[in-house]
Amino acid sequence: MVKLHIKKGDESQFLYETTVEMPVDDLVKDVSAIYNGRLKVQRLCAEMEELAKYGVTLPPNMQGLTEEQLVELKLKDDWGEKCIPSGGWIEFKDPLTIRNGKAPQKNMADLINKTIKEAKDMISKKKVQSNDLVTQATVKEALDILRGAVMIVYPMGLPPHDKIKQEIENEEDLSGTQASLDVIEEENASIWFSGKEMLRGKKLKDFAGKNEKTKIIAKIQKRGQGAPGREPVVSEAEQKQMMAYYYKKQEEMKKLDAESEEAYLDSDWADNAALKRNFHGLNNIKWGPK
Structure with missing residues (x-):
């Protein structure tokens, strides 16, 4: 049927x-x-x-x-x-x-x-x-x-x-x-x-x-009204799921971008006091036991 x-x-x-x-x-x-x-x-x-x-x-x-x-x-x-x-x-x-x-x-x-x-x-x-x-x-x-x-x-x-x-x-x-x-x-x-x-x-x-x-x-x-509008390629439910998926991905990318922007602060080249420590020979100091 x-x-x-x-x-x-x-x-x-x-x-x-x-x-x-x-x-x-x-x-x-x-x-x-x-x-x-x-x-x-x-x-x-x-x-x-x-x-x-x-x-x-x-x-x-x-x-x-x-x-x-x-x-x-x-x-x-x-x-x-x-x-x-x-x-x-x-x-x-x-x-x-x-x-x-x-x-x-x-x-x-x-x-x-x-x-x-x-x-x-x-x-x-x-x-x-x-x-x-x-x-x-x-x-x-x-x-x-x-x-x-x-x-x-x-x-x-x-x-x-x-x-x-x-x-x-x-x-x-x-x-x-x-x-x-x-x-x-x-x-x-x-x-x-x-x-x-x-x-x-x-x-x-x-x-x-x-x-x-x-x-x-x-x-x-x-009759006489011409052809009705064609069906959309994706349904309304599928469209909502796609929008939710891309919104989630967008939020994840924003979070990753924010983390990468802060990550450089831990790098040696971003340390404002690194040059001074290097001039005074204070880099790579190893502390022994008391």
Whole structure:
């Protein structure tokens, strides 16, 4: 099986495993699905962190308004009264006034945060270092446990305008957001290896060779952006080791230079009183017993 270390720019994303016979079309489809799935998990985790702190999202027409403005405009959050966390809530006002401030009790908030950590670990970039794969099944499992945590804490469900509900039901609208720039749709995705784009209609072996026991670095990006930057000759870790080695050598040379500068002081030619002693015949005096 061929292992692909998938990167976006210079940043590691995940490890992917397949065979050299895999069509590039299928490879692009699978890799882009995993890449976008990881982004979805990250977005969902970020929103759920806010959910644990400040409760469900206010209706769009109430977000960003002060309590006085809400009273003046006679606006009421009907969804907030229906979507109550299991076990009750505690008031914790959202400084951004996006959520209603009815936060879950500590035990329910802890459940959400614990699940967030588990989901993040499942799709973490650190899995590249531990040589663990991330697949579409991995992403699905992470999304499932996040969905399960929300259902436990909010058995009545979430408001339809809450981003968490939209993400869970795949109805999120990312248009006009920074997140939309990160997503790479399958039809607009390309994968590069060794400075060459893997062209659709061909197979992986046409670019990576026929050896199944191969590990390559492949980069995903949007089509039409040109070739991504090539990998550095040495890795960041190797560069740090080299710098540490040369710094150590430099310090050793400085120490040797300092010692050699002081060594001449022990030489006869550097003795200011040598000429005087020689004139008086005081050199090489041997002292006998008393």
